[in-house]
Amino acid sequence: MKRTNYAGLIDESYLDQAVTLQGWVQKRRDLGGLIFVDLRDREGLVQLAFSEEFDAAALEVAEKMRTEFVIEIEGTVRSRAEGAVNKNLKSGKIEVQVHQATILAEAKTTPFYIENDINVSDELRLKYRYLDLRRPEMQNNLRIRSKITAATHEFLDANGFMDIETPYLAKSTPEGARDYLVPSRVYEGAFFALPQSPQLFKQLLMGAGFDRYYQVARAFRDEDLRGDRQPEFTQLDVEMSFMDQAEIMALVNEWVAAIMQKTVDYTLDTTAIPTLEWADAMARYGTDKPDLRFGMELQDLSALMADSEFGVFANAIKNGGQVKAIVVPGAAEHYSRKDIDKLAQYIERFGAKGLAWLKITDEGITGPISKFLTTKGEALLAQTNAQAGDLILFAADQPGVVAATLDALRRMTAKEMNLIDETKWAFAWIVNWPLFEYQPEEDRWISAHHPFTMPNEADLPLMATTEGAHQAHAQSYDLVLNGYELGSGSIRIHRMDIQEQMLSALGFTKEAAHTAFGFLLEGMEFGFPPMGGIALGLDRLAMLLAGRENIREVIAFPKNSKGTEPMTEAPTLVAQNQLAELNLVAPAYLETDAPNLAEE
DSSP states (O other), rough: OOOOSSSSGOOGGGGTTEEEEEEEEEEEEEEEEEEEEEEEEETEEEEEEEETTTTTHHHHHHHOOOOTTTEEEEEEEEEETTTTTTTSSTTTEEEEEEEEEEEEOOOOOOOSSSSOOOOOOOOHHHHHHHTTTTHHHHHHHHHHHHHHHHHHHHHHTTTTTTTTTOOOOOOOOSSOOOEEEEOOSSTTTTEOOOOOOOOOHHHHHHHHTTOOEEEEEEEEEEOBBBTTTEEEEEEEEEEEOOOHHHHHHHHHHHHHHHHHHHHHOOOGGGOOOEEEEEEHHHOOOOOOOTTTOOOOOEEEEEHHHOOOHHHHHHHHTTTOOOOEEEETTTTTTTOOHHHHHHHHHGGGTTTOOOOOOEEEEETEEEEGGGGGGGTHHHHHHHHHOOOOTTTEEEEEOOOOHHHHHHHHHHHHHHHTTTOOOOTOEEEEEESSSEEEEEEEEEEEEEEOOOOBBOGGGGGGGGSSHHHHHHOOBOOOOEEEEEEEEEEEEEEBBOHHHHHHHHHHHHHHOHHHHHHHHHHHHHHHTTOOOOOEEEEEEEEHHHHHHTTTGGGGGGGGOOOOOOBTTTTTTTTOOOOHHHHHHOOOOOOOSTTTTTOOTTTO
């Protein structure tokens, strides 16, 4: 028999038609002489009816069916009996009366139910990922991911871009994150690196004359994991020549609009996407990826509190720091002293040494620091526009600590107070980034984006010295969605002299620069065009459009929080003979005659 339809798509338009369906048994109900089976496939459920009235042999087969058996049936679509309609299903008004049935595969009891909203550990779900992926919500997540890539291919193909693959096995270059290394069997002691991004290759493609490139590109970074990061991830990667920043941003707006339309049926008004200066975003939200679905902007109170009687505020400003605050509307009663202590403990990870706060009541200002602000109360309320019932949270420290602290508090309290409009898609562009940023824990300067980012034209004279270069700003542009960095892009350096200045400012000698990036620098000597591009994070975009909080939910076979894969148990040890072929030394605990663990 050949399947004629997906089970979940059968509805009353198929009444009295013969259908052939295949899928899994979701549920079986035996009413004695009449058996109902819910058949599930990727499109949903349909009810099957088995009875001697329809076919006695099919009824005998149905008696043997159990949950997750794989079956195939032939039947006729009929209306359900009165009172049996299920309004929650597309197929809820009909059933299929079965006159032929086959069990294609039996199944043992699954470790969890194949349904939405299961209450089991992530580790168990990942161990049995092939079962987890049967669940409707997981199938919908991957369907959204597929729609994103389909819309990308359609849009970029229509706009003259060429889909070009770049290597997975490449040279290790110092671009920021830690590389995954692959030892060479042929060249002893030499290693390939898995790409952190296709950055250098796509610039070389521009130099080769392919003026519009794109790729659904796999990338690999050996980093610590979090909810929106995996060791291997996917970028929607584009690069183009002879286009300036404004032109690239306009094209990306249309691309994202096409994705939103075809994926979640949302019409994005590209003219309404705001553009924020990096410095403005940091000042108002404490982050370069602000969530614009709610207000609660940071209020700079440094001038007001410079002569404050509260020593924490006055000393922070005296030592070159800031005093800023957020107003959490209606939160005064919601947050007890114990709740605020939990917030204070949470922000210690950002370097905060404590959390000052005030509550606004009809009688005035209350809280542990209110006695120090008796002369400041009226001005404080005027500047923050705080109203009765509001909670004010303060941060007083160096600018970086203040920004990180209040960004975290802003997001957390907005979520806890249900202030976020979950129906809103808040896109924004962040532009005019610093070219470099200082890493105090490493005592060095690093690229704010990557070492191939073009400085602003007005800042090119600054590149002549290392100190000057560190003050320059970049022709960079990040696309933000709902508080996540969705994509990062820039105009690239296409001149060797500027590229050498950039690498020099990062601490490379001329010899070290050519050792690491000689192929790129040499290519620039043969005439590179002005170019720019961007990479959107496919995993992160799919996560947001699917309404999830972790990218594992939109990746078929992800790693867990420890960077391992519970289903296959990767990474695993390998046998000594495999290591010997690669001229690597086996761990001491592996015996000489250890079996091939991959085969085991």
